Amino acid sequence: LPHPMLALLRAAPYTSEGLAAASGMTLPDVLETLSELELDGRVACEAGTWVHRSG
Numbered sequence: 001l002p003h004p005m006l007a008l009l010r011a012a013p014y015t016s017e018g019l020a021a022a023s024g025m026t027l028p029d030v031l032e033t034l035s036e037l038e039l040d041g042r043v044a045c046e047a048g049t050w051v052h053r054s055g
Contacts, residue, residue, distance in 0.1 A: 005033055009043055009052035019050065 008014060008022050020030045034050055037043040044053050 003033065003037065003042075005030075005037065006042060006052055009050055013046070013049040013051045015049055 005019060005023055005025075008019060014022065016027060016030055016034065019025070019034070020027045023030065025033070034043060034045075038045070042053055043050050045051075
């Protein structure tokens with residue numbers, strides 16, 4: 001199953017803090033998850049906001 005954070009990022013770009021607020025996760029947990037998803041090529045940080053990478 002896709003990570004719930006990917007569903008948020010498919011809808012709109014978010015800052016790390018915005019993702020924490022929208023997901024209910026703590027900021028450190030969000031940053032850890034984003035790092036893992038970025039290494040997997042599933043998200044990217046562009047101009048300070050996180051976006052879903054298609055494909």
